[in-house]
Amino acid sequence: MTASEHTMAWQAQSLLLDYPSAALLDRLSLLREVTRAVPGPVGDPLAQILDHVERTPLPDLAADYVATFDHRKRGSLYLTYYTYGDTRKRGMALLRFTHAYRAEGLVLSSEELPDHLAVVLEFAAGHPGLGLRLLSEHRAGLELLRLGLHETNSPWASVLDSISATLPRLRGSDEDVLARLIAQGPPEEEVGLQPFGGLR
Structure with a gap:
């Protein structure tokens, strides 16, 4: 894929994984253009979700989104959760993202x-090189989320x-991590994450 194709794909995917709103419906025609502009393995699946969005009333879509991503651990959209669970190490992983963004x-x-x-x-859409690295570092978690969905x-x-x-x-090390996640799930250790709630 070219850099511009990565940018279009990642921006479209970002919009489709955000909480469904009227703003998403306003962008459907633009998102359709993206599905035709990127390679088939990237664009065809996006066309499938767009078909679903177009035929589903927005309140039903929003309720399904909440049930899918907010109430199921295997449906978490938070990448560091898969590697660190709710442990202290997750706080440091969140800071890595924060520092990358601030830079x-x-x-x-x-x-x-x-x-x-x-x-x-x-x-990633605006910073393809760094974005690819961040996504690739969480490849196993992304695959677990994909399988869970x-x-x-x-x-x-x-x-x-x-x-x-x-x-x-997936590389050998990622496959090993994925196998462990499937068998054991993310680590468990309840701690407060409020200090890492975002950039200030």
């Missing part, structure tokens, strides 16, 4: 964690298929 002049509100997949994709026949599984098509294939 490029991006400041998030305190309302959003910096590892939310929609946020990471939007950042397919298990529940979620329409958003196609967005993860599209994301996967923009990234390198």
